[in-house]
Amino acid sequence: MKRWGRRGAVLGFAMLLATAGCAGAGGGGGGGGGENSVSVLMVNNPQMVDLQKLTADNFTKQTGITVNYTVLPENDVRDKISQEFSSQAGQYDVASLSNFEIPIYAKNGWLAPMDDYVAKDPAFNQADILKPMAVSLTAADGKLYGQPFYGESSFLMYRKDVLQAKGITMPDKPTWQQVADIAAKADGAQPNMKGICLRGQPGWGEVFAPLTTVVNTFGGTWFEKDWTAKVNAPEFKEATNFYINLIKAHGENGAPQAGFTECLNAMQQGNVAMWYDATSAAGSLEADNSPVKGKVGYVAAPVVKTQESGWLYTWAWAIQKASKKQDNAWKFISWASSQGYENLVGQQEGWAKVPAGKRASTYSNPDYLKVAGAFAEPTKNAISTADPNNPGVQPRPAPGIQFVGIPEFPDLGTRVSQDISAAIAGQETVDQALDKGQQAAEQVAAKYKK
Amino acid sequence: MSTALEPQAGAGTSAPASGGGSALRVAGDWARRAPLLPALIFMILVTQLPFVFTLIISFMNWNAYYPDQIGFAGLANYGAVFTDPDTLSAIWTTVIYTVSIVLLSLVIGFGVALLLDRAFLGRGVVRTLMITPFLIMPVAAFLVWKHALYNPNYGLFNGLLRLFFGPNAVQPDWISDWPKTSIVVSLVWEWTPFMMLILLAGLQSKPLDVIEAARIDGCSPWQVFRYMTFPHMRQYLELAGLLGSIYVVQTFDAVFTITSGGLGTANLPYIIYTIFYNAHDYGKASAAGVVVVAATIAIATFALRTVSSLFRED
Numbered sequence: 001m002k003r004w005g006r007r008g009a010v011l012g013f014a015m016l017l018a019t020a021g022c023a024g025a026g027g028g029g030g031g032g033g034g035e036n037s038v039s040v041l042m043v044n045n046p047q048m049v050d051l052q053k054l055t056a057d058n059f060t061k062q063t064g065i066t067v068n069y070t071v072l073p074e075n076d077v078r079d080k081i082s083q084e085f086s087s088q089a090g091q092y093d094v095a096s097l098s099n100f101e102i103p104i105y106a107k108n109g110w111l112a113p114m115d116d117y118v119a120k121d122p123a124f125n126q127a128d129i130l131k132p133m134a135v136s137l138t139a140a141d142g143k144l145y146g147q148p149f150y151g152e153s154s155f156l157m158y159r160k161d162v163l164q165a166k167g168i169t170m171p172d173k174p175t176w177q178q179v180a181d182i183a184a185k186a187d188g189a190q191p192n193m194k195g196i197c198l199r200g201q202p203g204w205g206e207v208f209a210p211l212t213t214v215v216n217t218f219g220g221t222w223f224e225k226d227w228t229a230k231v232n233a234p235e236f237k238e239a240t241n242f243y244i245n246l247i248k249a250h251g252e253n254g255a256p257q258a259g260f261t262e263c264l265n266a267m268q269q270g271n272v273a274m275w276y277d278a279t280s281a282a283g284s285l286e287a288d289n290s291p292v293k294g295k296v297g298y299v300a301a302p303v304v305k306t307q308e309s310g311w312l313y314t315w316a317w318a319i320q321k322a323s324k325k326q327d328n329a330w331k332f333i334s335w336a337s338s339q340g341y342e343n344l345v346g347q348q349e350g351w352a353k354v355p356a357g358k359r360a361s362t363y364s365n366p367d368y369l370k371v372a373g374a375f376a377e378p379t380k381n382a383i384s385t386a387d388p389n390n391p392g393v394q395p396r397p398a399p400g401i402q403f404v405g406i407p408e409f410p411d412l413g414t415r416v417s418q419d420i421s422a423a424i425a426g427q428e429t430v431d432q433a434l435d436k437g438q439q440a441a442e443q444v445a446a447k448y449k450k
Numbered sequence: 451m452s453t454a455l456e457p458q459a460g461a462g463t464s465a466p467a468s469g470g471g472s473a474l475r476v477a478g479d480w481a482r483r484a485p486l487l488p489a490l491i492f493m494i495l496v497t498q499l500p501f502v503f504t505l506i507i508s509f510m511n512w513n514a515y516y517p518d519q520i521g522f523a524g525l526a527n528y529g530a531v532f533t534d535p536d537t538l539s540a541i542w543t544t545v546i547y548t549v550s551i552v553l554l555s556l557v558i559g560f561g562v563a564l565l566l567d568r569a570f571l572g573r574g575v576v577r578t579l580m581i582t583p584f585l586i587m588p589v590a591a592f593l594v595w596k597h598a599l600y601n602p603n604y605g606l607f608n609g610l611l612r613l614f615f616g617p618n619a620v621q622p623d624w625i626s627d628w629p630k631t632s633i634v635v636s637l638v639w640e641w642t643p644f645m646m647l648i649l650l651a652g653l654q655s656k657p658l659d660v661i662e663a664a665r666i667d668g669c670s671p672w673q674v675f676r677y678m679t680f681p682h683m684r685q686y687l688e689l690a691g692l693l694g695s696i697y698v699v700q701t702f703d704a705v706f707t708i709t710s711g712g713l714g715t716a717n718l719p720y721i722i723y724t725i726f727y728n729a730h731d732y733g734k735a736s737a738a739g740v741v742v743v744a745a746t747i748a749i750a751t752f753a754l755r756t757v758s759s760l761f762r763e764d
Binding site for chain 1 (some may be wrong): 663
């Protein structure tokens with residue numbers, strides 16, 4: 001009896017070990033690999049999935065380097081990358097990061113600079129990369145830490161047919177006041193049609209992406225150069241009041257829950273005449289199955305006190321500093337972010353799927369212009385005029401247009417956005433919302449002031 | 451907790467009380483227990499260790515963006531949880547959700563269970579239909595609530611209003627005008643089938659002969675319900691209420707999908723999610739998680755004692 005019991009326990013322990021072993025193997029699946037390989041941790045966006053599909057037959061065939069991908073949803077990939085890179089375990093050589101994270105990670109010493117690789121790789125043609133993209137991936141030390149895979153800015157989309165029927169002409173570079181006037185005139189132009197769609201859904205990447213660009217061009221800012229918080233300053237307040245009043249008067253229904261997806265629906269279903277949002281939305285509006293295909297015009301992001309106001313966002317590649325295969329990592333990046341890869345996607349997957357928004361040459365490619373002609377030029381202009389280091393009227397303590405490039409901003413922006421959303425719903429006033437936001441911003445600033 | 455499980459717990463305590471050959475008996479006991487040990491150890495490892503780690507992390511200063519500052523923080527995280535106005539309002543919101551959703555779905559679920567307890571043609575089909583809301587993946591269900599039902603432009607509710615009251619019917623913006631109610635209604639829809647299932651099982655285990663006897667003795671249907679069905683259902687109502695509360699406290703999908711925590715709808719699980727994913731503050735998120743677990747245990751114990759003592763006085 002006793003022996004049997006012990007044997008049972010041993011067996012059980014062995015089973016435990018076996019399961020633990022499985023879990024370990026599952027967790028570490030992306031790492032390691034042979035000498036001639038590279039491990040990539042990336043977000044599961046459609047462009048990345050295409051990349052994964054095209055790698056073996058092209059990159060591996062040409063270079064002999066095998067690529068081990070770990071692909072995760074956006075929130076999970078952020079978490080995994082910050083854990084992986086903060087411990088500098090060297091398990092992954094390359095990771096997909098946005099231009100929000102790259103300067104922060106570089107400052108923490110988690111990334112390897114790319115300047116030498118770029119200099120030695122003329123075929124990569126760094127000069128072709130749109131300047132603001134490169135600037136937004138350059139850290140405070142002046143070194144380049146990322147290469148864009150695809151990118152976007154923001155612009156104003158409007159229904160050409162609706163405005164024409166009303167006898168309204170859209171200026172090439174409208175001011176926000178002009179946009180508000182047009183929204184008032186276009187409101188009700190068709191049954192159930194509102195003037196404009198602006199995001200109101202809480203989240204630092206939802207309502208505060210467009211709203212921060214409005215604040216910038218009204219002369220406001222989250223922080224001044226010396227980290228003085230300015231969230232309830234007159235300019236920030238004026239911009240927020242303008243944004244919220246425009247939504248309340250001529251904006252989409254259900255605005256406090258409307259994010260990118262809801263506005264895209266509203267625009268496609270003819271529920272709004274204008275929409276200020278990401279340039280990447282144009283691809284969906286001009287898709288073959290879109291009811292508004294060919295009816296949409298595109299102009300620069302509306303301004304007030306600044307010359308430009310479009311935002312800048314990119315998913316980019318970065319190399320982990322602790323990586324022992326940095327040469328292979330660069331070869332991979334040099335292929336994935338190349339013009340040649342864009343052509344490959346265009347030929348094999350269709351030109352609408354090209355990871356655009358990073359190279360000037362993309363916008364002179366006749367094949368690409370065939371599918372993107374309607375919005376290619378405004379998109380290129382929007383991206384190439386964005387200035388991530390100087391988006392407003394005053395110097396900033398941290399880079400970023402629609403965000404402040406500090407680790408605390410996602411939390412700060414999301415908190416304040418909850419109150420903004422409540423103000424849109426009429427639950428509280430803009431003053432109340434921004435006074436609370438000011439307190440939260442001062443708490444964040446205290447950390448940097450000392 | 452003890453009252454609901456009393457009969458079963460009583461059965462386990464009647465151990466044989468013999469005197470001699472104790473060593474042999476102990477060995478025999480262990481031989482019987484040994485095959486269970488791997489499962490027990492495994493269960494402790496997978497269920498209790500994560501909580502122990504959460505407990506440890508809750509006393510640490512741990513932010514993913516500041517790996518060089520990881521260290522012991524004492525009670526600072528708990529202090530931050532209890533002084534943060536967002537967390538405090540989230541605690542209140544959680545209480546409102548839990549009480550209203552559990553009570554409403556208990557009442558509706560009991561009503562539906564009473565109807566389904568009668569024999570009628572197609573009862574099996576109706577029962578399956580009634581359970582369906584609980585089987586749909588929550589995120590998918592709440593996306594439908596947000597877009598297909600509540601949406602002021604193309605949602606079903608406003609569509610019905612237009613259908614019945616013409617093109618100039620009022621078109622409320624359901625979620626913005628009644629944010630908490632919108633969440634509660636969608637969650638009552640999800641949890642009513644769960645309550646109904648438990649209560650229906652209770653109703654069907656009702657001793658029919660006693661009720662028949664009562665009818666013969668001249669009891670009205672109301673008296674049968676009040677003095678026979680209802681006391682019989684007490685344990686089932688308690689169980690449904692308890693399980694429902696534990697699950698509803700953890701609700702995340704509805705808040706995340708329908709309002710993204712806006713308009714005062716953020717509850718504790720949603721706040722923990724934002725602390726974890728936006729602020730990357732693992733210490734504070736763990737502290738908030740520990741508070742939720744402690745509060746759930748306390749409330750569940752307290753609520754159950756109160757409920758059972760109420761019934762006992764009856």
